[in-house]
Amino acid sequence: FYLTPPQVNSILKANEYSFKVPEFDGKNVSSVLGFDSNQLPANAPIEDRRSAATCLQTRGMLLGVFDGHAGCACAQAVSERLFYYIAVSLLPHETLLEIENAVESGRALLPILQWHKHPNDYFSKEASKLYFNSLRTYWQELIDLNSGETTDVREALINAFKRLDNDISLEAQVGDPNSFLNYLVLRVAFSGATACVAHVDGVDLHIANTGDSRAMLGVQEEDGSWSAVNLSYDHNAQNEHEVERVKMEHPKSEEKTLVKQDRLLGLLMPFRAFGDVKFKWSIELQKRVIESGPDQLNENEYTKFIPPNYHTPPYLTAEPEVIHHKLRPQDKFLVLATDGLWETMHRQDVARIVGEYLTGVHHEQPIAVGGYKVTLGQMHGLLTERRARISSVFEDQNAATHLIRHAVGNNEFGTVDHERLSKMLSLPEELARMYRDDITIIVVQFNSHVIGAYH
């Protein structure tokens, strides 16, 4: 049983999305040209989420990938809410006041974000009121706090991450009279999600990362070759600093049980995450909430299960690690992707494939022999090489799709093998997760001209 190339393409392209920053007067003054994003599910339903939005009251663009675990509820909530928390954190005092006054007097609210969504990326209608109230509480506190200082992006990102996680936790403890919402906030809190978010404003690129998704910068060297620069650190057992941090936060007696089989408490892969109150709440709190919760929660073995050696919670935090990078003309693109990509591909290959794709699409010039001395053999070699490059490029109009094609279909020689691709994509639902993880990718392309002008 094989999928034909068109069938393969329709699977790969089902979730692809592209956004081009609009031009004014034929000029794009933004440092971002646009982005391509896509996701390929392995779980059914997919547990990854993605978001992209332009900040309307401040400058800059937000992009993020979210990898859920133990269900998709937390990742979904974070994908809907986090950017509002970040945007609000970035807002100057006057704007916050203006917004609050508008809400108070029932006037139309200033739009905060312009979302760039694929039709499949949904927002839950039912929870919007609840989420809005939590957000409003946050900005009211920000207004009260009024530090008078200009907002630092790093601070804003950290505050937003922590605040949202805190709200998720609180909403679950308080509950909601509406039984659907009550169950929803509990599912959000008991499931988890990592987040890797980029904020781009001019040449200032901030990456806030919580968990094991990754941000990578594609850099074109002077000789035209491609290299990768990491803009995030994975929060998992492979990261010594993370292991150190966790150990520092807990008594020495727990040293042996904190990280087992490369997992936090022997259970969780990422060392930082949203939700996952099982790793954050005290045992008493967990038991109380579950008992008073709806039956579905009580019957769920996973939620009832208390991690072993659980002595000094919290073991988990949503606090991101923020890296700031000043964009340079040679920085051509940024890849944000969940671990489903990084498990299968080395970042150096990612840089090369995306780099060649982005330049190949735009710069493949026709060959002209002109007055040169070219033999048939030389021309043949040249054409064969071009064809090999073009054949895989031409199938995709989206860099993220192109990357997924390689991630899933690459053979040992690093080229896409249709047979392999077809096999991987035709795996039955229950088997797919054993061979691959959900993959979510955003490729942001930078505007070298604008960035060059800053320098």
Added chain:
Amino acid sequence: AARMFLRLLSDIQWRAANPKWRRMTSSRRSTSTTAEPHPVSLPAQAQVVICGGGITGTSVAYHLSKMGWKDIVLLEQGRLAAGTTRFCAGIVSTARPVSIELKMANYSNKLYEQLEQETGVPTGYTKTGSISLAQTQDRLISLKRIASSLSVMGIPCEIITPKQAVQLHPLINIHDLVGAMYVPEDALVTSANVSLALATAASRNGVQIHERTSVSHVTVQKGRVTGVETDRGRIQCQYFVNCAGQWAYELGHSGEEPVHIPLHACEHFYLLTHPLAEPLSSSLPTVVDPDGRIYIRNWQGGILSGGFEKNPKPLFTEGRNQLEIQNLQEDWDHYGPLLSALLRRMPGLEALQIMQLVNCPESFTPDMRCIMGESPTARGYFVLAGMNSAGVSYGGGAGKYLAEWMVNGYPSENVWPLDLKRFGTLQSSRTFLRHRVMEVMPLMCDLKVPRWDFQTGRQLRTSPLYDRLDAQGARWMEKHGFERVKYFVPPGKDLLDLDHSKTFYKPDWFDIVGAEVKCCKEAVCVIDMSSFTKFEISSTGDEALESLQYLFSNDLDVPVGHVVHTGMLNEKGGYENDCSIARLSKRSFFMISPTDQQVHCWAWLKNRLPDDSNLTLEDVTWKYTALNLIGPRAVDLLSELSYAPMTAEHFPSLFCKEMSVGYANGIRVMSITHTGEPGFVLYIPIEYALHVYNEVMNMGQKYGIRNAGYYALRSLRIEKFFAFWGQDLDAFTTPMECGREFQVKLEKGVEFVGQEALLEQKQNGVYKRFTMFILEDHDTDTDLWPWWGEPIFRNGRYVGKTTSSAYSYTLERHVCLGFVHNFDEKTGEELVVTTDFINQGEYEIDIAGQRFQAKAKLYPFSSLFTQRRRKDEVELSGYQRE
């Protein structure tokens, strides 16, 4: 330096006597502009104006002037031989699968060979020969079929081993070859020079040639050409010849009354190289590697290699008239696969240095055959274009046939396969042409197997039952844009996909069609035959009858309700059309002709019917859906549906009556089936089609009814020895030659077209005879199947070719139909063919070089068929069309 053409300076009037002309052709492009002669003004009138100074236009001028027409003007918008002709590869190849094309190429070859001597213009003619390579057995079979037809035409030709091929051309890599065909007399020419030589000869014969003169449009009055408008003034003329190549479509559409010339240009690439270290000999044969989609010829010590890629690039769809074809962009990435094929075939060329990749647009037609003939709407408007990249090979022969056509009224060979009138307006859509030529161009190299169907430009004309039939497993073919069912694939059964079903052996539909045939013989089948051309001719007085009596050979003064099979003959007694005509009333007739007669027959009748307002001719093809009920139970089924007795006593054979079927009234029922089997054709006004079909299928259940397709029909008609117009019958075949004297009423008391010729034949005998052959030692499962065009041998000597063939499920043998000639053993002169001559011979049919014994018959089997029929059953030996 890559100029293999001669450039001429601006507009001089061409006279061979003009000393300037000689000087200028022998020099390369002259840099002197001061010597430019004054343009000669155009004549105010001429008998013939030819538009286009390429190989076709100059060839037409050459042949017309040779045949004695002198008052001819040839106009070229740019310079002579500067379009496709200038760029083309200059290969004259006779290895063509279509017989008329083969004849044209053979004539061209002979013409070009002596052209230099005749005109003094060097043409670069070199007899290099050509080698066509086969990478697969199927390819070799197709080469063998071509070799068979070349041999019987007297063109030397040999099937050779790969080893022999490498002896002829040392550069060929033979590792992947199974065999090859060698045609030693194929040649190379400098095509532009051939064109100039033809122009020179024409000019000597009085043809006036004007360059840099564009035709803007052709004026037509009362259906006749009256003149042309050019950018340099008007010329009045009686004849106009459109030889505008890829601009022919646009030129045809430029007038008030458009002439539809369906062709479309595609880019065509070939490579020129510098000479090899040891320059290639100019006598080295041309290599054609169809499986690699390429051809390779020697060129100035190096090579010229082009091909027909799988993904052609059509161009000028929007129409763009430019003076000369500018050298279009080279596209190496596009050429890449062809370069791979070239290096695979000749690995030794790797170090050879590239000179240029030439991009030369060629025009292609919807069916891969060129377009010639007279417009159906404008008399005197002739066309010769759409050469499908074989302009040099065909140019000479095609020009000759067209000139004969203009001078004599008809060409000396049957050119129906090339006739402009095989197309109508429906093939003239730009979208259709663009899509179709993208399929046609790769086909130049694709394996051509029997029963091949185009995939593009489909579902244009359909019966109202199309969806119903399709849902029941119909597989479709197309004729004149109309979708027709080949056969029905039973549920649960799957046929091979398109590529795998291509075979010269027993096809995968064999059993399916067998079952449909069996049902026709034993129960009843329904075939949708709506595609047939249907005309109604009526008048207020006797004008309709009088005209038809003159135009048709059979007696049409029959009682109302009778159906007559008759030929529509030309002056020589040949079939221009073969049809059934029902007399609906005293003054109106209903005429059914083959599908592809829609344009030709209309034009023929329009041109010959008197211009009388009392007489009306109407094309009602679209008004009726035709259902053919074939089989012994058709009688019972129709009686039950109509509450009318349908037995032979009440409804004799060849009878026509309007009656009700189900709820629908006014259904025209005719007791003919086009197969020799009992049954009826129902002509149903289209709004009733679905109702009647449903009624037929519901009521038919108990009689074992099933759907059937044209393949079943074909098998039935061929085993019954029914000839089919366009395949077996053509304008060069008379009723006398195919055993149809009974359809000619020489004594009907009215003079009719072709009568004299037939009378003469009746007295003197015929020179060919339509004969049926039953293959004796042919194994249907393991031997190659006959198709058409296979040579027939009598007592070991070639006597003719088959015209159609099919497997007869009743005889369990293959049946071939074809014409037997009697060539004098010494002189080759055609002698009279008598019944004895046919009966006293031992026959063999040559299928791709293998000969099978065949039994010849002049009359169909009747005893073998169990169905009892009336004594005066005329349909049995009657006719058939598809």
